[in-house]
Amino acid sequence: MALAPNWLQRLSTFARPTVVRELIGRWVLGDAQSTLFRSRAYVKTVDETIPNYEFWDKLRRGKAKGYSLGGLFARRIERIFASWIIGQELGVTLAESGDPDSEDDNRNYTDERLSDFINENYTLILATEQDKFGLGDQYIVANVDGTLSVPSPDTVTCKRDPLDYRQVVSYLITTRLDKYTITDEYRLDGRTITVRQAERIISVQNFDNLIDRIPVVHLAHGMSGNEVYGHPIHEELQPLYDQYDDLIYKQLDGATLLGNPLLAFVGMEDITAVQNANNPTETSTYTDKDGNTVDRPQLNIDSNAVLLVGKGGDAKFVAPPTGFTEDTKTALKSLFLLLLDHTGIPEFIWGNEMSSSRSSAEVQLTQWTLDIKAMRRHEERWLLDLCDIWLQTAALTDPRLVVDRLQVDWPELLEGDKEVLLKYIDFAKLNALIQDKTALDLLDLVDDPADEVQKAQDEADEKQKAMMDTETADFGRRVKMEVDGEPGDV
Numbered sequence: 001m002a003l004a005p006n007w008l009q010r011l012s013t014f015a016r017p018t019v020v021r022e023l024i025g026r027w028v029l030g031d032a033q034s035t036l037f038r039s040r041a042y043v044k045t046v047d048e049t050i051p052n053y054e055f056w057d058k059l060r061r062g063k064a065k066g067y068s069l070g071g072l073f074a075r076r077i078e079r080i081f082a083s084w085i086i087g088q089e090l091g092v093t094l095a096e097s098g099d100p101d102s103e104d105d106n107r108n109y110t111d112e113r114l115s116d117f118i119n120e121n122y123t124l125i126l127a128t129e130q131d132k133f134g135l136g137d138q139y140i141v142a143n144v145d146g147t148l149s150v151p152s153p154d155t156v157t158c159k160r161d162p163l164d165y166r167q168v169v170s171y172l173i174t175t176r177l178d179k180y181t182i183t184d185e186y187r188l189d190g191r192t193i194t195v196r197q198a199e200r201i202i203s204v205q206n207f208d209n210l211i212d213r214i215p216v217v218h219l220a221h222g223m224s225g226n227e228v229y230g231h232p233i234h235e236e237l238q239p240l241y242d243q244y245d246d247l248i249y250k251q252l253d254g255a256t257l258l259g260n261p262l263l264a265f266v267g268m269e270d271i272t273a274v275q276n277a278n279n280p281t282e283t284s285t286y287t288d289k290d291g292n293t294v295d296r297p298q299l300n301i302d303s304n305a306v307l308l309v310g311k312g313g314d315a316k317f318v319a320p321p322t323g324f325t326e327d328t329k330t331a332l333k334s335l336f337l338l339l340l341d342h343t344g345i346p347e348f349i350w351g352n353e354m355s356s357s358r359s360s361a362e363v364q365l366t367q368w369t370l371d372i373k374a375m376r377r378h379e380e381r382w383l384l385d386l387c388d389i390w391l392q393t394a395a396l397t398d399p400r401l402v403v404d405r406l407q408v409d410w411p412e413l414l415e416g417d418k419e420v421l422l423k424y425i426d427f428a429k430l431n432a433l434i435q436d437k438t439a440l441d442l443l444d445l446v447d448d449p450a451d452e453v454q455k456a457q458d459e460a461d462e463k464q465k466a467m468m469d470t471e472t473a474d475f476g477r478r479v480k481m482e483v484d485g486e487p488g489d490v
Helices: 005-015 053-060 072-086 105-120 122-135 238-259 271-277 324-343 358-394 418-430 436-443 449-483
Strands: 091-094 137-142 156-161 164-176 181-187 190-197 200-208 216-220 262-266 281-287 293-299 314-318 406-409
Touching (some): 053 122, 072 122, 091 358, 105 122, 122 137, 137 358, 238 324, 418 436, 436 449
Antiparallel strands (some): 137 216, 156 164, 190 200, 262 314, 281 293
8 A cells, every 4th residue: 555645754754864852862873774663772872963063153153044143142151161261370280299309400391391382372272162162072183393273173073993982093184175175184103194186186195193192182062971072052052042032133123113113004994905095016125134035015105195094994103112122121131141040150250230249249259160160170181181292292302301290280260368368478477487488479479489589688688788887887987076076976
C-alpha cells in the first residue's frame, strides 16, 4: 500500500538530522549509513556539536536578523567577564620549588621573560578571552618565533583519537584566498603546510615539532563532560535578546506614532468604496526592522485635501495612549534584571545608579568576586598551557630559561581600604612587628621596596651627617667668638 504524501513528508523530516536542543544525550549524525530506526544503544555518547560561529559573531556585532538592538548586550557582557577575569596585572611565574638552591639568577631571568611575554600579548589574550565567551570556542597558536596567532574558530578542524575523544591528534587550520587554499596542520610529530590551487597541490612543507606538545591551545566556554566544543555565553540569553529587541522596537514605533499620528477611517461599512472615492492611491514601499521590503497602498493626504468618508464612518488621527512608554520601560527593566540574575553581573558594574543601599551593593560585590575567583581557577588551565608551550619553544634558543612548573599570579580583584591598611601598618611598626621593607611592600607604592628602603636610609644618614656637621661648625664659631671677647652664647 502506498503511503500518502503527508506521511512521506513526515518520514523524511523525521529521518533528516536536525539540531537537537538537549545537551545530555545530544549526538551528531556522523555517517551516511544511519537509518531511521537506528537504536540509541549504538548512538555516540560524545557530543561533537560545533557552535554556529557565524550567527553568534553577527549577534554580538548587532547584525543578526531580529537582534539588532537586543544583541547590544552581548559585547558588553563579554568585556565585563574578560576584564574582571584577566585583570590589569596578570602574571605567570615559575612555581615555588622545594630546593633551597633553586632561587638562582636563571629562575629570576625566566620570571622576567614570562612577564615580558604576558605584557607583550596582553591585548591579544584579553581579546581571545572575549571571543571565547562570545563564540564558545577560540584557539591560540604559539609560533616558533615566540609570537602568537589567533585563527578564526570556523577555520580550525580538530582531529581526535578514535579511542579517546579527549586526546587531540592534530589541529588543521584552513585559510582560503582568492586563488589558493592553505592548510596548516599541527601534530605532535610535526607541522605540514600545504598550498593548493583548486585541486592541484602547489607546495608541501614539513617541519619538525621540537617540543613534546602540540603548539595549539583550545579555549572553550561552558563545555560539559561529554562535549568537545564550548557554548557561547549568549546561547541561554538568546530568547531574552529576542524579547528585548521586540519590546524596544515597539516602544520606538509608539513614540514615532505619538509624534506623527496616523489618520484612521473608523466605522465604515464599505472600505473599498472609500478607497475608490479617494483615488488616486499610491503604493508605498518601506523596509521593516528585519530588513524585509514591504509594499502597502497609501492615500494621498495633503493640507488642503478633501476626504470622502463612507456611510457610518469617521476620519480621525490616532496615536498610542499617553503613558504607554512607562509600561514598556517596566517590561524592559524586568528583562534587564533577568539578564543580571542569569549572568550574575551586579547592576552597578554596568555603570547604573543603585536604587538600593550601599550595603546591598557590597553584598552583591562579595558574591561577584567569589564567582570571578571560581572562573579564574577554570581559566588557569589554558593560560598555563599557553605559557608552558611558549617557554619550551623559547628555551630551545635561550639556555638560561628554566622549564619547570608554572603558576598564575592573579591580580587583586578589589583595592583594599587604604585607611584601614595604614592603621594596621602603624600598629605593627609601633610595636616593632614588621620591617620597613614589609611596610612599604604592603603600601604598594614602589616597584622594589627593598631598594627604596635602602635609598631612603642612605638619604636619612646623609641628612643626619649634614645636620651634625652644621651644628659642630656653629658651636665652634660661637666658642671662637667667646675667646676673642666678642659677645657669644656658649
